[in-house]
Amino acid sequence: DAKTTQPTSMDCAEGRAANLPCNHSTISGNEYVYWYRQIHSQGPQYIIHGLKNNETNEMASLIITEDRKSSTLILPHATLRDTAVYYCIAHNDYKLSFGAGTTVTVRA
Amino acid sequence: SAVISQKPSRDICQRGTSLTIQCQVDSQVTMMFWYRQQPGQSLTLIATANQGSEATYESGFVIDKFPISRPNLTFSTLTVSNMSPEDSSIYLCSVSRDGGNQPQHFGDGTRLSIL
Numbered sequence: 001d002a003k004t005t006q007p008t009s010m011d012c013a014e015g016r017a018a019n020l021p022c023n024h025s026t027i028s029g030n031e032y033v034y035w036y037r038q039i040h041s042q043g044p045q046y047i048i049h050g051l052k053n054n055e056t057n058e059m060a061s062l063i064i065t066e067d068r069k070s071s072t073l074i075l076p077h078a079t080l081r082d083t084a085v086y087y088c089i090a091h092n093d094y095k096l097s098f099g100a101g102t103t104v105t106v107r108a
Numbered sequence: 109s110a111v112i113s114q115k116p117s118r119d120i121c122q123r124g125t126s127l128t129i130q131c132q133v134d135s136q137v138t139m140m141f142w143y144r145q146q147p148g149q150s151l152t153l154i155a156t157a158n159q160g161s162e163a164t165y166e167s168g169f170v171i172d173k174f175p176i177s178r179p180n181l182t183f184s185t186l187t188v189s190n191m192s193p194e195d196s197s198i199y200l201c202s203v204s205r206d207g208g209n210q211p212q213h214f215g216d217g218t219r220l221s222i223l
Contacts, residue, residue, distance in 0.1 A: 032209050043200050043214030044151065046109070087150075094139055094204060096212060098150040 001097040002027040002090040009103040012082075018075040020102055022088030025069040031092040033064060035073045037084040038101070044087065047073065078106045110135050110203050112215035120221045121191055128187045129218045131201030136181035139204040141212065142174070146197045154199075157184040191222045 005023040012018040024033065034049040048055055048062045050071075055062045061074040075082055087101040111134040121127050131140065140157040155176055156164040163176035178184040188195055198217040204210045 034211070041216075043112075043202070043216045044212075046211040046213060049209075049211060092209065094141070094156065094212075095153060096151075096202075098152075100150055 001092075001095065002031055004088045004090055004099055006086070006088050006099065006102045008100070009105070012075075012078045012104060012106045014080060014106050014108050015077055018078040018082065018104060018106070020073040020075075020086050020088075020104065021070065022073070023070045024088070024090045027068050027090045028092070031090045033062065033068075033071050034089045034091065034096070035060070035062065036087045036089065036096075036098075037082075037104075038087070039081075039084040044098075047086075080106050080108065082106050109211075109213045110137060110205070112201060112203060112213060114201055114215040114218050116218055117216065118219040118221075120223060123192050123222055125191055126187055126189045127191065127220065128185050129199055129201075131184045131186070131215060133182045133203050137203040138181070138206050139212075140178060140184045141202045141204075142176060142184070142186045143200040143202060143214075144197045145200060145217070151200065154186070157186075188220065191220075193222045196220060196222045 002024050032049050035047040036044040038044045050062045064071045083106045085101040113132045115130045142154040143151045145151045153166050154169045157176050157178040159178045175187045200217040202212040202214045204212045
């Protein structure tokens with residue numbers, strides 16, 4: 001898996017969009033970018049993944065730069081329940097290598 | 109996504125004993141995995157549970173310490189053997205329908221404390 005770099009922590013205002021950056025400058029052509037989050041006392045939850053194109057689902061949007069060296073996860077309207085550790089992972093097989101992630105705190 | 113149930117959800121055990129953790133999925137899946145999350149740390153893959161054959165262990169994890177079974181496509185067990193306080197962790201099961209570039213879905217884990 002390519003190494004990913006994320007900010008250690010972020011604060012977000014409830015109701016506003018939360019933009020979570022991830023750097024993966026050594027990503028290879030067949031590696032997907034995956035995002036998971038882990039809410040306290042729960043197992044990780046899959047959010048979204050993509051290869052080249054931007055992706056959107058009911059939870060979030062994923063914006064991948066054209067050179068694929070970085071990406072941004074967008075939570076369109078953050079709620080208090082979005083407070084969690086968010087993991088950005090670049091991989092192309094079944095093995096997930098979890099880094100430290102970004103601790104996101106949504107404040108009222 | 110698949111519904112994954114782990115039992116027990118938590119336990120407190122004496123050192124030197126063993127505990128078997130169960131992972132049950134509500135539908136057939138190709139891949140099942142076991143992870144460990146030590147206190148304050150991120151997740152580390154222990155092994156891939158293979159149906160009908162021996163599990164595939166990651167570096168630093170051995171079968172004698174973490175024997176795994178997978179008798180069918182919906183069930184797996186992880187045993188933590190001869191436990192010591194250093195084994196106090198959250199143990200998580202995850203599944204993927206087809207492997208490869210398919211998302212993994214996780215259970216809520218088993219919180220294990222060793223006295």
